[in-house]
Amino acid sequence: MEDNRRLLRELPSVDEVLMQLTPNIRNSLPHGLLVEQLRAVIAQLRERVLTGQPVSQEELSPEQVSHQALQSAYAYWEPNLRPVINATGVVLHTNLGRAVLSDQAREAILEVPKGYSNLELDLNTGERGSRYSHVVELLCRLTGAESALVVNNNAAAVLLALNTLAQGREVIVSRGQLVEIGGSFRVPEVMAASGARLVEVGTTNKTYQRDYRNALTEDTALLLKVHPSNYRIMGFTRETSLEELVALGRETGIPVMEDLGSGFLVDLKPYGITGEPTVQEEVKAGADIVTFSGDKLLGGPQAGIIVGKKKYVDQMAKNQLTRALRVDKLTMAALEATLRAYLWEPEQTVELIPILRMLTMKTEVLEKRARQLAARLQQLFDERVIVAVEPGVSQAGGGSLPMLELSTTLVTLEPVAGKVEKWAAGLRRGRPAVMARIAEGKLVLDLRTVLDDEEESLIEALTKYLPLA
Numbered sequence: 001m002e003d004n005r006r007l008l009r010e011l012p013s014v015d016e017v018l019m020q021l022t023p024n025i026r027n028s029l030p031h032g033l034l035v036e037q038l039r040a041v042i043a044q045l046r047e048r049v050l051t052g053q054p055v056s057q058e059e060l061s062p063e064q065v066s067h068q069a070l071q072s073a074y075a076y077w078e079p080n081l082r083p084v085i086n087a088t089g090v091v092l093h094t095n096l097g098r099a100v101l102s103d104q105a106r107e108a109i110l111e112v113p114k115g116y117s118n119l120e121l122d123l124n125t126g127e128r129g130s131r132y133s134h135v136v137e138l139l140c141r142l143t144g145a146e147s148a149l150v151v152n153n154n155a156a157a158v159l160l161a162l163n164t165l166a167q168g169r170e171v172i173v174s175r176g177q178l179v180e181i182g183g184s185f186r187v188p189e190v191m192a193a194s195g196a197r198l199v200e201v202g203t204t205n206k207t208y209q210r211d212y213r214n215a216l217t218e219d220t221a222l223l224l225k226v227h228p229s230n231y232r233i234m235g236f237t238r239e240t241s242l243e244e245l246v247a248l249g250r251e252t253g254i255p256v257m258e259d260l261g262s263g264f265l266v267d268l269k270p271y272g273i274t275g276e277p278t279v280q281e282e283v284k285a286g287a288d289i290v291t292f293s294g295d296k297l298l299g300g301p302q303a304g305i306i307v308g309k310k311k312y313v314d315q316m317a318k319n320q321l322t323r324a325l326r327v328d329k330l331t332m333a334a335l336e337a338t339l340r341a342y343l344w345e346p347e348q349t350v351e352l353i354p355i356l357r358m359l360t361m362k363t364e365v366l367e368k369r370a371r372q373l374a375a376r377l378q379q380l381f382d383e384r385v386i387v388a389v390e391p392g393v394s395q396a397g398g399g400s401l402p403m404l405e406l407s408t409t410l411v412t413l414e415p416v417a418g419k420v421e422k423w424a425a426g427l428r429r430g431r432p433a434v435m436a437r438i439a440e441g442k443l444v445l446d447l448r449t450v451l452d453d454e455e456e457s458l459i460e461a462l463t464k465y466l467p468l469a
């Protein structure tokens with residue numbers, strides 16, 4: 001009892017602790033936050049004393065109290081959204097922010113919002129302009145389409161297109177294309193939200209042009225083709241080609257729309273990446289509307305891009321929803337810079353756009369980087385970790401190119417003692433955070449998605465955060 005009273009008397013006050021901090025430290029955090037954390041530490045100590053838990057003299061010192069409070073205040077003060085080193089080899093990792101932006105796109109994001117901009121002003125005429133004007137001409141030139149519009153993401157693009165062209169009317173879709181993409185985008189649900197009525201035709205594995213034809217009614221507003229993105233049906237299958245849909249559309253005067261999902265603007269066949277049409281191929285094949293994401297294979301910011309016939313795009317631009325789905329100047333700045341990279345020759349574009357660079361990275365380069373990393377890690381970890389180099393496969397991710405097997409070379413780390421899950425957790429919580437894969441009791445690193453200038457930080461994080469005991 002006597003002891004407790006003495007300890008309580010020794011508890012420092014907030015002011016006492018603040019006084020012994022240097023002005024530099026005191027001013028490195030918002031005052032309110034620091035005081036809040038100090039109060040919390042002191043309250044905790046008081047509680048421990050009152051409930052008879054052991055409290056040492058040292059813990060009550062202003063130095064110890066401030067040390068604890070500063071630690072939690074600094075932890076709180078760190079940004080929640082922060083960079084992560086992606087060592088998973090999944091190029092378009094939705095949880096890790098999808099496309100890594102090009103230098104040019106990042107520069108545009110820094111430059112444009114520093115001051116005012118001509119977001120909605122035509123500098124030539126001094127008249128009010130459209131925020132979309134900055135990219136429409138580029139999108140038309142790159143895709144061959146008549147017109148273009150940009151919204152917040154591809155889900156929004158599909159919603160807007162359906163709402164504009166088919167609200168209260170029927171949209172015909174193959175049963176094989178009623179897909180779910182990443183949980184938050186399901187074709188039937190987006191359709192319902194748009195006010196359009198879904199008319200399913202064909203079967204899961206086979207749908208013919210005649211299935212669409214037989215489903216036509218007075219109320220048919222649109223023929224919709226949806227890219228199956230993250231899944232494929234193998235074996236006994238038949239999908240109606242875009243050309244067949246376009247032929248039916250032309251014959252009946254009904255527009256054809258394709259939700260392309262990813263949307264390549266450059267043909268990567270010379271790099272061995274096949275099976276994915278480019279946007280320009282689909283426009284050329286006659287699709288009246290094509291929608292795709294800005295942050296998938298295009299390699300830009302999150303956006304939904306709509307290209308196609310001017311009369312339909314104009315209708316969409318006038319829809320009230322467009323105002324609600326519109327993109328901001330940061331997105332516009334990054335998107336314009338990203339699109340400009342496609343004006344270069346394809347080999348140059350691939351070098352400028354990080355995700356294209358990653359997808360086309362040569363196997364020899366990946367192997368060399370992996371061997372160098374493995375050698376350094378083995379040296380750093382000596383006998384405590386079994387470091388190996390193994391052939392493996394990276395993924396495009398983001399629902400793109402699910403069948404694509406990108407050969408890579410993996411560095412695997414196996415603990416001599418301890419659990420690899422603990423390693424992964426340690427790396428995830430580190431500064432910088434690192435995301436790796438776990439397979440067969442080993443930590444697996446794929447350098448395809450690790451930027452050149454991140455390699456040193458990766459090694460540092462590995463040495464710092466792997467609990468080797």
Ligand SMILES: *Cc1c(COP(=O)(O)O)cnc(C)c1O
Nearest residue numbers: 153154155227229261262293399
């Ligand atoms: C990814 C995808 C979407 C959703 O696009 P977001 O840009 O993520 O909104 C819609 N349709 C298809 C076919 C997709 O692949």
